[in-house]
Amino acid sequence: MPGNLHDILRETFGYDSFRPFQQEIIEASLAGRDVVAILPTGAGKSICYQVPALAREGLTLVISPLIALMKDQVDALVANGVSATFLNSSLDPEEARLRLSGLDQGIFKLLYAAPERVMNGGFIDDLKRWGVRGVAVDEAHCVSEWGHDFRPEYRQLARLREELPGVPFLALTATATRRVQDDLVSQLALRQPEVFVASFNRPNLTYTIIPKAKPVRQVFDFVQARPGEAGIVYLQSRKGTEEMAAALAAEGIPALAYHAGLEPGLRSENQEAFLRDRVRVICATVAFGMGIDKPDVRYVIHADLPKNMESYYQETGRAGRDGLPSDCVLLFSKGDFMRNLRFLEEMTDPEAAAIARRQMGRMIDYAESPECRRRVLLGYFGEVWPGDNCGSCDICLGTRESFDATLEAKKFLSCLFRIREKSRFDLGMTHVVEVLTGANTEKIRKWGHQALSTYGIGSELTREEWREIGGQLVRLGYARISEDNYQTIGLTEAGRAFLRGNEPLLLTRLPRRPERSATGPSKPLRTGDIPCDEGLFAKLRELRKQLAEQRDVPPFVIFGDKTLRHLALRYPATPEEFLAIPGVGTQKLKDFGEIFLAEIAVWLRDHERLGLTEPAPAPAPARPMKSENGISATALESVRLFREGQGIAAIAALRGLTEGTICSHLARAVTAGVLDLDPRDFLTEEEEQRITATMTARGLGFQELGALHHALGGEIPYAKLHFHRAFQLRANPAPGTES
Ligand code: ADP
Numbered sequence: 033m034p035g036n037l038h039d040i041l042r043e044t045f046g047y048d049s050f051r052p053f054q055q056e057i058i059e060a061s062l063a064g065r066d067v068v069a070i071l072p073t074g075a076g077k078s079i080c081y082q083v084p085a086l087a088r089e090g091l092t093l094v095i096s097p098l099i100a101l102m103k104d105q106v107d108a109l110v111a112n113g114v115s116a117t118f119l120n121s122s123l124d125p126e127e128a129r130l131r132l133s134g135l136d137q138g139i140f141k142l143l144y145a146a147p148e149r150v151m152n153g154g155f156i157d158d159l160k161r162w163g164v165r166g167v168a169v170d171e172a173h174c175v176s177e178w179g180h181d182f183r184p185e186y187r188q189l190a191r192l193r194e195e196l197p198g199v200p201f202l203a204l205t206a207t208a209t210r211r212v213q214d215d216l217v218s219q220l221a222l223r224q225p226e227v228f229v230a231s232f233n234r235p236n237l238t239y240t241i242i243p244k245a246k247p248v249r250q251v252f253d254f255v256q257a258r259p260g261e262a263g264i265v266y267l268q269s270r271k272g273t274e275e276m277a278a279a280l281a282a283e284g285i286p287a288l289a290y291h292a293g294l295e296p297g298l299r300s301e302n303q304e305a306f307l308r309d310r311v312r313v314i315c316a317t318v319a320f321g322m323g324i325d326k327p328d329v330r331y332v333i334h335a336d337l338p339k340n341m342e343s344y345y346q347e348t349g350r351a352g353r354d355g356l357p358s359d360c361v362l363l364f365s366k367g368d369f370m371r372n373l374r375f376l377e378e379m380t381d382p383e384a385a386a387i388a389r390r391q392m393g394r395m396i397d398y399a400e401s402p403e404c405r406r407r408v409l410l411g412y413f414g415e416v417w418p419g420d421n422c423g424s425c426d427i428c429l430g431t432r433e434s435f436d437a438t439l440e441a442k443k444f445l446s447c448l449f450r451i452r453e454k455s456r457f458d459l460g461m462t463h464v465v466e467v468l469t470g471a472n473t474e475k476i477r478k479w480g481h482q483a484l485s486t487y488g489i490g491s492e493l494t495r496e497e498w499r500e501i502g503g504q505l506v507r508l509g510y511a512r513i514s515e516d517n518y519q520t521i522g523l524t525e526a527g528r529a530f531l532r533g534n535e536p537l538l539l540t541r542l543p544r545r546p547e548r549s550a551t552g553p554s555k556p557l558r559t560g561d562i563p564c565d566e567g568l569f570a571k572l573r574e575l576r577k578q579l580a581e582q583r584d585v586p587p588f589v590i591f592g593d594k595t596l597r598h599l600a601l602r603y604p605a606t607p608e609e610f611l612a613i614p615g616v617g618t619q620k621l622k623d624f625g626e627i628f629l630a631e632i633a634v635w636l637r638d639h640e641r642l643g644l645t646e647p648a649p650a651p652a653p654a655r656p657m658k659s660e661n662g663i664s665a666t667a668l669e670s671v672r673l674f675r676e677g678q679g680i681a682a683i684a685a686l687r688g689l690t691e692g693t694i695c696s697h698l699a700r701a702v703t704a705g706v707l708d709l710d711p712r713d714f715l716t717e718e719e720e721q722r723i724t725a726t727m728t729a730r731g732l733g734f735q736e737l738g739a740l741h742h743a744l745g746g747e748i749p750y751a752k753l754h755f756h757r758a759f760q761l762r763a764n765p766a767p768g769t770e771s
């Protein structure tokens with residue numbers, strides 16, 4: 033038994049170095065401390081208890097909430113040559129007896145069990161007899177009622193803590209909310225635990241929000257552009273999941289539905305099919321969740337609006353556990369939000385409805401904010417992302433382009449004006465768009481709107497494009513949507529002023545290049561991607577699938593995608609070369625070395641060796657990194673143009689960024705003291721007072737621009753809030769801010 037931690041990591045798991053926090057957690061645990069490890073999905077929590085289990089004498093007990101996952105985890109350990117087992121209700125009596133006798137003989141290093149099993153009469157005595165030396169509580173947030181998967185059985189574990197006084201406990205979770213984190217320390221009765229909290233940033237995930245138009249088509253285009261990749265499509269309703277899966281299947285994409293209404297046998301069959309790469313896409317309600325340990329989910333698409341930011345983070349978090357670049361796409365429609373609001377009105381508990389409404393509001397702020405998605409998302413969990421450009425969200429990548437929308441805006445707004453003039457009331461967005469595009473609907477005939485001068489003046493754009501323009505005009509305050517059930521859209525004072533004046537207006541849209549699909553750019557090679565011989569990679573994946581089917585385990589138990597990509601990059605020819613591949617330990621070399629080496633040799637007989645270069649190891653920042661003196665190059669470029677006398681709109685157009693982004697650049701330069709501006713050029717005294725009053729009344733800080741925007745009824749644009757923040761911070765620099 034190797035005792036050195038690095039040796040265990042290399043020989044058993046095939047990894048060269050620890051990821052951030054792993055070694056600290058392992059050492060604290062081996063020193064006998066109770067430890068709480070709060071690391072995001074994909075950070076490598078399993079290693080944190082598996083390595084100490086191998087480094088110490090005796091048995092380590094792993095508490096895991098899901099029977100389905102235990103088997104996969106144990107299979108993965110056994111594939112690495114680790115002696116591990118699990119006990120749960122799925123075993124037949126004979127099998128269970130064998131395992132118990134193995135435990136009596138001390139042949140296992142790790143034992144997985146569900147909490148209800150642990151607290152069964154007699155089991156604690158068994159544990160003592162078996163010489164348990166460590167306990168890991170996986171998915172420890174299950175102990176908290178504030179979490180999303182509360183399991184009452186977890187509450188019993190405090191007693192286990194008491195019964196095993198000399199044994200260190202290690203609680204692990206990926207939960208980002210503070211309330212749950214605090215709760216789990218007290219609920220598990222941990223003894224002065226050492227707590228490790230990593231950044232919740234998921235560097236390999238790219239966040240994109242796309243206006244929802246034709247969801248089935250948008251999802252299809254996206255999936256189609258990623259052959260061979262697996263993904264999850266989240267939908268709100270059961271019916272929606274079935275329709276989406278059927279539509280994709282009809283287009284030749286293997287897809288299945290998953291929701292709580294399916295008969296249990298079929299449900300686990302569909303889940304299994306996804307885990308084992310028999311289908312590429314699973315269309316699911318949020319019932320599809322914690323059981324998903326599939327490491328190579330390459331994208332998560334939300335075709336409907338998630339319930340709140342926490343769910344969104346959790347659900348998108350299922351992408352890219354293996355650390356390879358993956359996409360999170362939200363198809364956003366304000367209509368979804370309005371529909372959900374109406375559901376809330378039917379809720380009987382007004383307090384719960386108010387909370388739900390507030391949470392949904394934060395989700396809308398996120399979707400509509402012109403700020404970096406990553407910054408807003410992490411900000412929601414109280415983490416400040418100080419970098420300026422995250423490089424992997426639609427805002428920072430500047431995937432939207434600005435265009436001169438003066439004419440379009442005038443058409444839209446005068447259509448609102450004419451409708452009201454004629455009918456004396458406002459109508460919904462759909463109707464306005466139909467009038468603009470000259471549709472022939474019953475409503476139009478009924479109200480005589482085909483006679484309006486604005487009827488059909490917008491036929492050059494699609495209805496979706498008009499909707500998007502309308503949405504942006506609402507956000508800019510030129511139009512307003514009524515708060516009642518009808519959600520009619522009407523002109524505001526600012527809108528009238530714009531119609532009368534001759535100010536130009538820039539809006540943003542997705543670039544209209546034909547080679548781009550409706551869901552954005554076709555799949556780019558991103559930082560962190562491992563370039564490799566894609567043909568060989570596909571071949572090795574096929575081989576992996578066969579081996580997995582033979583052994584009745586999920587493919588990732590054999591090798592992860594990262595390992596296969598390295599194989600298809602380096603073409604190892606000898607066992608030594610094979611062992612040097614990340615994810616290959618001594619056991620896997622023994623079991624799979626020959627067959628994979630043979631496959632690679634056969635491939636090289638018919639194919640040329642591609643001389644691709646190895647990617648430089650990506651710096652995996654455990655914590656968000658600060659850019660130099662707080663200002664990035666991209667912000668400085670905006671500042672430079674501004675100093676040259678360019679206006680904000682012009683800079684945005686020139687740089688292909690949104691005006692909001694340019695404002696945030698300038699605002700940051702103000703905070704940092706690089707740029708001196710007069711507050712009165714950007715916001716009125718009255719606006720300033722309103723913002724300050726709202727912040728005081730709601731107890732909001734500057735990190736919560738989204739919440740502030742919401743609290744102000746969306747009436748003060750983000751750009752102004754950015755500036756307000758900057759002027760305030762310049763006047764009273766807070767500790768820790770860029771200066
Ligand atoms: P989590 O439980 O935190 O979501 P996992 O334990 O499933 O994460 O690990 C995620 C992935 O990272 C797995 O594929 C795992 O093998 C890999 N991994 C973990 N630690 C390391 C390491 N030190 N070096 C390389 N890969 C690692």
Ligand code: ZN
Binds near residue numbers: 421423428
């Ligand atoms: Zn970003």
